[in-house]
Amino acid sequence: MKAYLLIETRPGTSEDVVKAIKMRFQNVLHADSVYGRHDVIVVLEAPDLETLNEFVYKVIEKDPNIVHTETSITLF
Numbered sequence: 001m002k003a004y005l006l007i008e009t010r011p012g013t014s015e016d017v018v019k020a021i022k023m024r025f026q027n028v029l030h031a032d033s034v035y036g037r038h039d040v041i042v043v044l045e046a047p048d049l050e051t052l053n054e055f056v057y058k059v060i061e062k063d064p065n066i067v068h069t070e071t072s073i074t075l076f
Helices: 014-024 049-060
Strands: 002-009 028-033 040-045 066-073
Touching (some): 002 049
16 A cells, blocks of 8 residues: 655655654655645555555654645555
């Protein structure tokens, strides 16, 4: 299962968030700091929805530099 995470961070922290994400989850395919509506875009693969949920709720949303997330799961 592949998913895209669109992340809004506290100002000036997007690079730190990207580094932390890459260190905490081995299935991250890409994690980039970007300009635009969101500050970080993450592409990851997870074996199942439970693993994806665990990553989003236990890793991503516990980071104090992350303000908001939006997750899109691919259909195919």
